[in-house]
Amino acid sequence: MVIVDVEYCGKCNFEWQCKMLQNFLIEKQPGTEVICHKGRQGSFEVKINDQLVHSKLTTLAFPDHESVLENVQKAQEGLPLSKIKEQPIENCCIL
Template sequence: MNTVKVDIEYCEICNSKPQCEELGKIIREMCPKADVVCHTGRRGSFEVKINSELVHSKLAGLAFPDYGDVVKNVKLAAEGKPVTKVKEQPITDCVIQ
């Protein structure tokens, strides 16, 4: 298993740090050899790179990544396999009655 570097850029203004920390925790639990770094970045961002390859961009898709799909890609990278674009979390409609 190769060590995998996961870089997560989040927007401090949007208060995305808790999501970054949650995703980092899940990755570390499922892939203990992963090196996960969360850092503040551009406004509206939640960008996920695995070994320098962008697999998710909230700036492009306006949604957070599917955490399970991120973990799947980290495991692929650890096995030396190519990573793919990560699915987005489903958008839920907020209904006020």
């Protein structure tokens, strides 16, 4: 079984982002365990089987869901994991 552990910022209200990723992965890859838990401010850190594959604290971006899914499938097959692609930031403007 593949375990995806997501640490998210509760102050930033990133729980909904984690729930969206959780629902996506469970729908696309049944049997995957996805754990969402509050953590550091600004965080959205994704670990697959205890290996960090995405850090919002480092990239300042959310992970691309398809890229996380590809890594979950790799983990299930015992293959090495790769860096998660970042989700493009939309609806953001600098004033």
